[in-house]
Amino acid sequence: MNEAIRPGSGTPPQAQEAPELSVIVPTFNERDNVTVLYRRLEATLANVAWEVVFVDDNSPDGTWDVVRALAQRDNRVRCVRRIGRRGLSGACIEGILASSAPYVAVIDADLQHDETQLPKMLLLLASDQADLVVGSRYIEGYKSEGFNKQRAGASALATELARKALRVEIADPMSGFFMVRRDRFEELAPKLSVHGFKILLDLVASANGSLRAVEIPYTFGERQHGESKLDSMVALDFLGLVLAKFTNDAVSLRFILFAMVGGIGLVVHLTTLFIALQLFKAPFAEAQAAGAVVAMTSNFVLNNFLTYRDQRLKGFALLRGLIAFYIVCSVGLLANVGVAFSVYDQEPIWWLAGMAGALMGVVWNYAMSGLFVWRKK
Numbered sequence: 401m402n403e404a405i406r407p408g409s410g411t412p413p414q415a416q417e418a419p420e421l422s423v424i425v426p427t428f429n430e431r432d433n434v435t436v437l438y439r440r441l442e443a444t445l446a447n448v449a450w451e452v453v454f455v456d457d458n459s460p461d462g463t464w465d466v467v468r469a470l471a472q473r474d475n476r477v478r479c480v481r482r483i484g485r486r487g488l489s490g491a492c493i494e495g496i497l498a499s500s501a502p503y504v505a506v507i508d509a510d511l512q513h514d515e516t517q518l519p520k521m522l523l524l525l526a527s528d529q530a531d532l533v534v535g536s537r538y539i540e541g542y543k544s545e546g547f548n549k550q551r552a553g554a555s556a557l558a559t560e561l562a563r564k565a566l567r568v569e570i571a572d573p574m575s576g577f578f579m580v581r582r583d584r585f586e587e588l589a590p591k592l593s594v595h596g597f598k599i600l601l602d603l604v605a606s607a608n609g610s611l612r613a614v615e616i617p618y619t620f621g622e623r624q625h626g627e628s629k630l631d632s633m634v635a636l637d638f639l640g641l642v643l644a645k646f647t648n649d650a651v652s653l654r655f656i657l658f659a660m661v662g663g664i665g666l667v668v669h670l671t672t673l674f675i676a677l678q679l680f681k682a683p684f685a686e687a688q689a690a691g692a693v694v695a696m697t698s699n700f701v702l703n704n705f706l707t708y709r710d711q712r713l714k715g716f717a718l719l720r721g722l723i724a725f726y727i728v729c730s731v732g733l734l735a736n737v738g739v740a741f742s743v744y745d746q747e748p749i750w751w752l753a754g755m756a757g758a759l760m761g762v763v764w765n766y767a768m769s770g771l772f773v774w775r776k777k
Contacts, residue, residue: 419451419476421522422499422582423507426491427456430509431463437507438470438477440515448522454509455480455495457487486710488576489602490594496585505579506599513577514618521579521616530614531584534570534600535577541617558638566605566645570613573601577618584611593653595710596641605645657707658766661699666755669695673754684750688740688757699765700725700773708774721773728768729761736761 423441427434434454441452456464458481467479480498482491496504503525507513513535521533536542538559559574566573578600584607591606592599604611640656669691676687700722704713713721740757744750 417449419449419499419501420503420526421445421448421450421518421579422496422501422504423450423452423518424492424495424499424504425452425454425507425509426488426495427454427459427463427467427509428486429459429461429463431459431461431466433509433511434463434466435470437509437511437515438474440511441518444515444518448519449501451476451478451499451501453478453480453495453499455482455491455498457482457485457491484711486712487595488597489592489599490710492599493589493592493594496582497589499582502582503579504582504585506576508576512621514621517577517616517618518579524614524616525579525581529612531581531611532604532613533579534572534575534613534615535618536570536572536575536615537620538571539615539617543617543619561642566601566642567609568601568604569609570604571615573604574598575600580611593641593644595653595657596638598638598641602641602645654707654770655766658703658769659762661702661707662762662765664702665695665699668698670751670754673750677750684744684753685737685741688737688754691754692736692757696726696729697722703769704774708769711774713774724773725769728772729765731761731764 423445425434425437438452441450454463454467454477456467456479458464464479464481467477471477471479478498480495482494492506496506503522505518505521507515507518517535521535524530524533538556559572563569563573576599580603585603588603588606592602596602604613640653640660643656644651644653671691672694673687673691676682676690677684680687682690704718704721736757738757739760740753743756744753747753
């Protein structure tokens, strides 16, 4: 343990002047990486007044404890430990707004980004050649040592989709390695989503072409310790973010994810309705109610897993949340059955009536879920 948290031989020099550069590092289960990254930053930024802000999502492996030990030895190191909140974008936003330097860099803790490019990125900003500098994977000079073909292909597809759908000009809006002027970031911060993983895409799309961007190549290294924080749900996060920005933030990313889950619930609802009507010969009102209950249950499970995964309910709270979800959606259920039965009475097309009823409660369910089920503590 002592070896893991020792930042180096002797006591590092304490920063006496205001930092010119703040490096923001979002972490989750990265205890074996943070000290190595700190040492690399110390070597790379030897001629820069800098600070590093580790934003940790209450890592079970105690990453925050290792960072805190580093901070006791060097006041350029800071730790923001988030309780009850998860997500890369939110961590980056909180870290940047908690920092103090005029220029802010975001870099992963997994040691795959090339920290030796930071002085070059800083020079481009400080000399007023750009508002944003991006470490890009899609320009000449980029090298990869740790990006497998499957992940690279998925990233390239997502990048092309984002660029065409949102008319983003930079080659790599999906990059997690960039530096930005603090004043420009603060202008755009109110428009950014705290959910999801693609903070740079959100930043560039929200700027609507007003950010002067420069891209530089770098070497993408191999992960040294831990596991990637990206999972299969990131694809839905990405699609939700693209849709949110495509509508000019008329609807939130959270609502879009909730609606995506609702779309799955609609399939579940119609399937249950069909089975109840065709196999069990149930009256339509009862069949519609059964479809609604089954769909509500599946929606709760999926929303807990995806839409509200930063506030995910576990243990007894999961059962309590399910009961609360049933209660707050009861009004929506009554409207659901009433509207569906009314439509079916006028036009006995089971799927049309079922869809009309199911769509009736979406906005109500979303609003009440945020207030009473997955509420912030």
